[in-house]
Amino acid sequence: MERRYSIERVRNIGIMAHIDAGKTTTTERILFYTGITYKIGEVDEGTAVMDWMAQEQERGITITSASTTCFWKNYQINIIDTPGHVDFTVEVERSLRVLDGAIVILCGVGGVEAQTETVWRQADRYKVPRIVYINKMDRIGVDPEKAIEEIKETFSVRPLVIQMPLGREENFRGVIDLVEMKEVDWGDDLLGTKFEVRDISDEHKKEVQMKRNEMLERLSDVDDVLMEKYLDESEISPEEIKKAIRKGTISLQLVPILYGASFKNKGVHPLLDAITNYLPSPLDIPPVKGYHPRTFDVETRKASDEEPFSALVFKIMNDPFIGTLSFFRVYSGKTKVGSALYNSTKGEEERISRLLEIHSNKRKEIKEVHAGDIAALGSRKNLSTGDTLCMRNHPIVLEPIKFPEPVVSALIEPKSRTEHSKLAEALEKLTKEDPTFKVIQDSMTGQTLVCGMGELHLEVLMDRMAREFGVLANLRKPQVAYKETITNSSEGEGRYIRQTGGRGQYGHCKIMIEPLKRGKGFEFVDRIKAGRIPKEFVPSIKKGIKEAIEIGILAGFPVTDVKATVVDGSYHEVDSTSIAFKIAGSLAFKDAASRANPVLLEPVMSLVVISPDKYLGDIVGDIKSRRGRIEEMELRGGSRVIKIFVPLAEMFGYATDIRTITQGRGVFSMEFFRHEQLPTPVMEEIIARIEGRISVQR
Incomplete structure (x- = not known):
């Protein structure tokens, strides 16, 4: 199957923002104007196509990254809409790892906000070129100049203003394009499908020319040809300007700034043009690097269908109809249904039974994928986030995705005692989907702890367990796993004697205990003089001491950082047994510890x-x-x-x-x-x- 579009006409982009900046609203307009949807979905009404989960529609926020493909002026745009809430930062992290470019959306009133800073740093880490779309230009109190200054100061970057707002607040009608030198006016059209493109009006000409000169001056710093023309005051064509903007954006030297009011359907068409004009294709990104799984030599793959196949799994999702979905980005080569792929991360072979193109929560069967594509494999249970798929005869392991460690935890237990196994199964599936969700079985308390990125994160996962797996559970505050130790040295004696008519029980030992440095754990030393206790009984004394350590001294927590030395004792030739000396060792430790000033850690x-x-x-x-x-x-x-x-x-x-x-x-x-x-x-x-x-x- 041939490509729909050549690879230089493919854009893999993410849309990122602080919560409520208008990220999903903007994505819904993109889908409408590119013909993917026939009706504009609204976040507030719970009809947004990209927020398809029940929890997303109820809460009005994006929880999981959703991907889709649309087409604009003979370009293929693969979009991933990511959450804006910090609790779901994993979705941004894994998306940025496989994307080539990004749109960062700012609220024109709020400017740079907390999660804006987080997603910007994540994009910096993966060196993702980006453009900024200042949204909500129709809001009272909008201040785009302040937002641009915050971008400059907060991120130490060079914003490149390529548009001017045509009005603001309730008078916002459109934008002035500084590249084409045209006004784009949506007027009162409610759907945003009709707009007028006209020459610059006299009232704006002076300010527009000044802003255009500022833009050209900044572009001159990144493009020598344009600098020469600018200094010579030669005419510079829009195509030359676009070429310089693209160069500065892809090299991370510039960040183009655009304006809009997505909810009012204004500004999205120029944003789509900016995506295709300024953000990179897979060909503009350096060849992906990895290593050979056996020799560990550095391997590279170019973004070409002729290269050996390589892809990275970046997301696992459970689908109620298909089963496990494994989302992946193809970096090189091509493959088709029925082919065998090699999971070089795990050393396993994977047979492709189903290939799917994803549009939010809808799936379309496809036969083949090529370099630069984002797609999903159906029903592959052995794959995990971060796995590399390649050809067995051309193996490569790509750099995995790094995720932050969880920062909150809580105790979980099923509401019904009969649902322990269902709870365990649900937790296993959720941890496979979400690398920032951890489950810990606490051997000391016997409790199950769930750990995540925040209380909302855990709350949503609890809701998913009830809806998707039919498991009702309670979240409780976990117990802290304290430990005990001693602060002084002391001696103790343990004597266990039992006489029941037949053979008796006899064990007797004296020990000395002393504190160790933090983190040393437990040490045992045998200093018994020859003949006082037979050697075969010494391991039993040690075992008894270790059992006493697990029980604790003060409050039932295990004892740590203590050294126990057996110094003396006695035995009976007939009645001494291993059990008797184990009990004697336990009694000796308790006796010594009671006088060693025990404390809690x-x-x-x-x-x-x-x-x-x-x-x-x-x-x-x-x-x-x-x-x-x-x-x-x-x-x-x-x-x-x-x-x-x-x-x-x-x-x-x-x-x-x-x-x-x-x-x-x-x-x-x-x-x-x-x-x-x-x-x-x-x-x-x-x-x-x-x-x-x-x-x-x-």
Whole structure:
């Protein structure tokens, strides 16, 4: 099957923004104007094509990335619409890994917002060229100049204004194209399908010429040919300008700025033109790099159908009708239904039974895919996000996708005891779909913990379990896995003697225990003098001590960072047994530990908070109330980076709290640092609560 369009006419783009900037609304207009839909879907009405999940339609937000393909002026545009909420940042991360370009949508009133900064940094990490679309130009209080200045200051980039707004707020009618030197006026047309393209009116000519000269001056910095013409005051054609804009955009030297009001159906047609004119095709991207799975030599693949096949799986999704869908981006070569592919990540062969072109929640069967395509494989259960598909005789492993670690966790349990297996099956499928969703079986508490990117993330997954898998579950606050240790050295004695008429039981040992450095765990030393205890009974003493360690001293938590040395004891030639010495070892440890000043240890997390500087005081005050300590602070651009150590027990609900404190502009990451001794008052409270003497919600 031949390509519909040559590869230089393919655009793989993502649409990204802060929540409520108009991302899905803009995508819905793109689908309408390119003929994919016959009616404009609306987010507020729950009819948006790209927000097809029930939760998305109910909440009015994008939760999962949705892909589609549309066509504009003999170009094929593969679009991925991504979520704007920080809890679903995984969808942006995996999309950017396989895209060639991006549209960043800003609200003309809000400008650069918290998630704008996050998605911009993600795009920087993957070196994705982008254009900015300043939306909601019809809103009261719109300030595009402020938004452009924020782009410049926040991201240290060079915005290139290629349009001027034709009016603003309720008078916004369209845009002035500085490249073609034309006014594009939608007037009062409600659907946006009719618009007038006319010459620049006299009232705008002076300002337009000034703005055009500013644009040409900036373009001269990235294009020598254009610079020469500009300095000579020679005529520069629109095609020459477009070529220079494209060059500056793809090289990440410039970020073109466009305007619109998507909800009012104004500005989307020029945006589509900008996608095809300025964003890269697969040919404009450097050859993809990987390594040979056996020799580890560097391998490269060019974006060509003639190259050996290579593709990256970037998303797994469960479909109620098809089964498992594996979304992939083809970087080189071509393949068709019935062919065999090699999963070089896992060393397994995959036979292609179904190839699908995806349009939101609809699927279209196709026979073949080519370099630059985005498609899905049907019913391949062994594939995972980040797997490389290639040819067995030309193997390559592409760089996998890196995902952030979860920052919140909660205890989960089925509402019905009979649904444990259904819960486990649902959790397994959800973790396969979402690499930022983790499930941990806590061997110490016997609980199942679910970990995610925020409370909304976990809430949505709970809702999905009920709707898609029929599993009702409760989320509860997890128990912190404390540990116990000793702070002094001490000696203890254990004696176990039983006489029941026949052969008795006799075991006797003396031990010394001493604290170890944090993280050392448990050490055992045998210093028994010859003849005091037979060697075959020493392992039993060690086993008894280890069992006592697991039970704990103070509150039932395992003991760590302790060294136990057996120094003496006695035995009976007839009655001594391994069981007797195991019990004696356990008793000796309990005896020694009771005099070694035992304490509780709590997990302490390393926390990094990034926030605008004006919220510093509130952040520090909140951290101190959580028993946290500030280790380091630095200014990075216009943001304050704060490095903190804080107990895990104090961090539940922090994802919500930090957003409240910083009005949604603060982000954080958290990972385990080490166990540290609890303050005595807090330790006593925890022990009392466990023993049932008090009931406290911390």
